[in-house]
Amino acid sequence: MRIQVSTSIKLAANQGEKKSIRVGDLLIGGEKVVVIAGPCSVESREQIIEVARSVKESGAQMLRGGAFKSRTLPYSFQGLGIEGLKMLAEAREETGLPVVTEVVSPKTVGIVEEYADILQIGARSMQNYPLLRRIGAARKPVLLKRGFSSTIEEWLSSAEYILAGGNDDVILCERGIRTYQNLTRFTLDLSAVPILNEVSRLPVVVDPSHGTGVRSLVSPMAKAAVAAGADGLLIEVHPRPEEAKSDGDQSLRPEEFQELMRIIKPVAQAVGRSM
Ligand code: PEP
Numbered sequence: 001m002r003i004q005v006s007t008s009i010k011l012a013a014n015q016g017e018k019k020s021i022r023v024g025d026l027l028i029g030g031e032k033v034v035v036i037a038g039p040c041s042v043e044s045r046e047q048i049i050e051v052a053r054s055v056k057e058s059g060a061q062m063l064r065g066g067a068f069k070s071r072t073l074p075y076s077f078q079g080l081g082i083e084g085l086k087m088l089a090e091a092r093e094e095t096g097l098p099v100v101t102e103v104v105s106p107k108t109v110g111i112v113e114e115y116a117d118i119l120q121i122g123a124r125s126m127q128n129y130p131l132l133r134r135i136g137a138a139r140k141p142v143l144l145k146r147g148f149s150s151t152i153e154e155w156l157s158s159a160e161y162i163l164a165g166g167n168d169d170v171i172l173c174e175r176g177i178r179t180y181q182n183l184t185r186f187t188l189d190l191s192a193v194p195i196l197n198e199v200s201r202l203p204v205v206v207d208p209s210h211g212t213g214v215r216s217l218v219s220p221m222a223k224a225a226v227a228a229g230a231d232g233l234l235i236e237v238h239p240r241p242e243e244a245k246s247d248g249d250q251s252l253r254p255e256e257f258q259e260l261m262r263i264i265k266p267v268a269q270a271v272g273r274s275m
């Protein structure tokens, strides 16, 4: 039996050949598994440069960090905004790592696009249709996170908005969904990886940091994601997680990230990929 998605999903559907997306010298959806790492939030110039240097040394190919954050509570740290974007650009200049950062509003797509190499649409924004339409007109690749209460078809329908708007460079990011299981923050739906590889042409990245919310689970689930056929990983790393302004509990320390990079390499090789 083959998995069938709605025939209304057209542009995101599997058309026989898998899409790969070029970002500078990198190819997402190619033979190499791409690792995107960095803090949940950009907190200071020193912090983002320190993380960028350390994840680069461990072998990450891209830097992440939120400047515009979408937080569940209005009282939580909302990000440094444009100042944060400038710090990310500085970190890119220092390390050569392309930058992935979130965009939360159609109004700020223009400015985020000036600084970012990949625009991230957060889980909470997956069905923000005005934002998806605006992103369809953007000229940068997009990392579209799965809404945590969304089906795979709803997720692909959101990708369809961006593709139909004229931006063909969409990467899907599985970041965990809500289930009744309550020992982890979310339940990482790793079956989404082989399902998407069957029904969609778009590259798939897995985020085991948000998907578990628990530092000790990040590395095992990263291994499982690569084994399941993910094209990349999104990993939160912070030099001092206990001081992080967001998501410290799920952030790896630099040495833990270095160890993760070491142990996923043979997993990638075992499934015919390299790192
Ligand atoms: C993030 O990447 O820090 C983030 C907020 O992710 P999500 O939208 O998946 O919750």
Ligand code: MN
Residues within 6 Å of the ligand: 040, 041, 210, 236, 246, 247
């Ligand atoms: Mn986060």
